[in-house]
Amino acid sequence: MNGLLSLIAEITYRCPLHCVYCSNPLAMSGKDNELSTETWIDVFQQAAALGVLQVDLTGGEPVARVDLVELVSAARESGLYVNLITSGIGLSPEKLEQLAHARLDHVQLSFQDSDAGPADEIAGATVHARKLEIAQEIRRYRMGFTVTMVVHRHNLQRLPQMIAMAEEVGAHKVEIAHAQYYGWAFRNRENLLPTRGQLDSSLELIQEAQARLEGRMRIDYVVPDYYAKFPKACMGGWGRKTMLITPSGEALPCHAAKIIPEMRFENVREQKLEWIWQESDSFRRFRGEAWMPEPCRSCDRRTRDFGGCRCQAFLLTDDSQATDPACSLASAHKDVEEIVQRVNASHSSAWERAQAASATRASWEYRQNPR
Amino acid sequence: MAAARRISFLSARMSRPVETSKPRLAPGCRVSDLPGQSTVLLIPEGALQLNCPGVRIVSACDGERTFREIVQMLQQEYRSADPERIEQETADLLERLHVRRVVDF
Numbered sequence: 001m002n003g004l005l006s007l008i009a010e011i012t013y014r015c016p017l018h019c020v021y022c023s024n025p026l027a028m029s030g031k032d033n034e035l036s037t038e039t040w041i042d043v044f045q046q047a048a049a050l051g052v053l054q055v056d057l058t059g060g061e062p063v064a065r066v067d068l069v070e071l072v073s074a075a076r077e078s079g080l081y082v083n084l085i086t087s088g089i090g091l092s093p094e095k096l097e098q099l100a101h102a103r104l105d106h107v108q109l110s111f112q113d114s115d116a117g118p119a120d121e122i123a124g125a126t127v128h129a130r131k132l133e134i135a136q137e138i139r140r141y142r143m144g145f146t147v148t149m150v151v152h153r154h155n156l157q158r159l160p161q162m163i164a165m166a167e168e169v170g171a172h173k174v175e176i177a178h179a180q181y182y183g184w185a186f187r188n189r190e191n192l193l194p195t196r197g198q199l200d201s202s203l204e205l206i207q208e209a210q211a212r213l214e215g216r217m218r219i220d221y222v223v224p225d226y227y228a229k230f231p232k233a234c235m236g237g238w239g240r241k242t243m244l245i246t247p248s249g250e251a252l253p254c255h256a257a258k259i260i261p262e263m264r265f266e267n268v269r270e271q272k273l274e275w276i277w278q279e280s281d282s283f284r285r286f287r288g289e290a291w292m293p294e295p296c297r298s299c300d301r302r303t304r305d306f307g308g309c310r311c312q313a314f315l316l317t318d319d320s321q322a323t324d325p326a327c328s329l330a331s332a333h334k335d336v337e338e339i340v341q342r343v344n345a346s347h348s349s350a351w352e353r354a355q356a357a358s359a360t361r362a363s364w365e366y367r368q369n370p371r
Numbered sequence: 372m373a374a375a376r377r378i379s380f381l382s383a384r385m386s387r388p389v390e391t392s393k394p395r396l397a398p399g400c401r402v403s404d405l406p407g408q409s410t411v412l413l414i415p416e417g418a419l420q421l422n423c424p425g426v427r428i429v430s431a432c433d434g435e436r437t438f439r440e441i442v443q444m445l446q447q448e449y450r451s452a453d454p455e456r457i458e459q460e461t462a463d464l465l466e467r468l469h470v471r472r473v474v475d476f
Contacts, residue, residue, distance in 0.1 A: 005418070006417075048405075051408065053403065053411065053413060053418045054413065054417070054418070079403070079405045081401075081403070081413040081418075083415065105399055105401070105413070105415075106399040106415045108415075142398045143398055143399055144397070144398050144399015144400065144415045145398065145399070146399075146415055172397060172398060172399065172415075172472055173415060173472060214386060214470060215386050215469050215470065215472065215475075216472075217472070218471065218472040220416075
C-alpha cells in the first residue's frame with residue numbers, strides 16, 4: 001500500500017480574485033456546502049494518524065474562512081506541518097499574528113506579476129499593491145515564506161523583475177510555474193502558452209539566477225508539459241502520496257479529477273480517510289500499472305511518470321485511460337503539437353511578441369466566483 | 372502546484388560550511404518527532420528522512436554552535452568512526468541542506 005503523505009485541504013471556493021488560470025473547477029459550490037470546523041479538524045486528526053506529514057490549506061482563498069486560525073491551530077496540534085496557500089487578500093496584520101501564534105509553519109503568497117497593471121488584469125481585481133504590504137507583514141515572523149508566481153506568454157518577459165521582487169519582499173523561496181492547462185487555464189490556454197523561444201530564454205535566465213542566489217533564495221521553475229517529451233508524474237502518481245479534499249468534503253486524487261465523468265468520489269462526511277485511501281474505487285482506479293494501455297504498459301518510464309495525467313488525457317482525448325497526450329509516444333500527441341505550432345507561428349516574431357506584451361487585454365475568460 | 376514538473380540547475384558552489392559557520396534551520400523547516408513515527412525533517416515542499424547522525428546534526432543547527440563544535444560533538448559521540456570522515460559527511464549534509472535553503476549559515 002502506498003503511504004498517504006500529504007493532504008490538500010481546499011477549505012473554501014470563495015475568493016476575491018478571478019484569475020484566468022485558476023485551478024478550481026468551472027462549477028463551484030458555495031459557502032452553504034462547506035465542511036464545518038469540526039469536520040475539518042476531524043479530517044486533520046485522521047490524516048495525522050494515517051501518517052500524513054503535511055497539509056496545504058488552500059482554496060479559493062482560505063482566509064475567507066472565519067475559522068482559519070482555529071483550523072491551523074488544530075492541524076498543527078495533530079502533528080501536521082501546516083502550509084497556507086493564499087493570495088494575501090483579507091489577511092490583516094492581526095490575523096497574521098494569530099496565525100503565527102497558532103504556529104503556522106509556512107506561507108505561500110501568490111503574485112500574478114511583478115507589475116501592478118498586468119497583475120491586476122490577470123487577477124480581475126485590484127490586489128497587487130495590497131499583496132506587497134502583506135509580504136512586509138509576513139517577513140516579521142519566523143515562518144517559511146514562499147512567493148509563487150504563475151507565468152505565461154504575456155508576462156514571461158518580466159522574469160528578471162519577478163525574481164528581483166521575490167528577493168526584495170524577503171521570500172526564502174520563489175516558485176515560478178507556468179499555468180497548467182486545466183480548469184480556467186484550459187479555457188485560456190492559447191493565450192497562456194509561451195513560445196519555444198520564450199521558454200528557452202527563460203530556462204537560461206533561471207539557471208543564472210539559481211547559481212547567483214544559491215543558499216539565499218531557492219528558485220523552483222515549472223515548465224508547461226505541452227513542450228515536454230515525456231509527461232509529468234502528475235501528483236507523484238494517482239493515489240500514491242496525496243489526497244485533496246474539496247470544500248464540500250469530496251476526496252479527490254488531484255485538483256482536476258472531477259472532470260472525469262465516469263468517476264464517483266467519496267465524501268469525508270460519510271467515510272473515513274483510511275477507507276477512502278485504501279479501499280475506494282476512485283483511489284484504486286488508476287493506482288499502480290494494471291489500468292495502463294500501450295505504450296505505457298511496456299514503457300520503461302511507467303514507474304517514473306505513471307502514465308502522466310489522467311485529467312489531461314480526458315481533456316484532450318475524451319478518454320481518461322489514454323496515455324497522456326503530453327507524451328511524445330502518445331497517439332494524441334499530434335493534438336498538443338498542433339496547438340504548440342499554432343501559438344509559435346502567430347507569436348514568434350519580435351513584432352508579434354511586442355504586440356502580445358502590450359496587448360494583454362486579450363480576450364480572457366475570468367473565473368466566476370461562488371458565494 | 373504538486374502536479375509540477377520541476378527544473379533545477381543547482382550546483383554545489385559556495386554552500387560548504389567553514390569552521391566558524393553557525394548553521395541554523397531555516398524558517399519553515401523543523402524536525403518532526405511524533406511518537407511511533409520515524410524522525411523526519413519537515414520542509415516547505417516535503418520531508419527528508421534522516422539517519423541517526425543526521426538527526427543529531429540537524430538538531431544541533433541552532434545558530435549558536437559552530438560547524439567545528441558540531442563536528443567535535445559528533446566525533447565524541449561516535450568514537451569508533453574515522454573523525455575525518457565524520458567531518459566530511461557533516462559538511463556534505465549541511466552543504467546539501469544549504470543549497471535547498473533548509474539550513475542557513
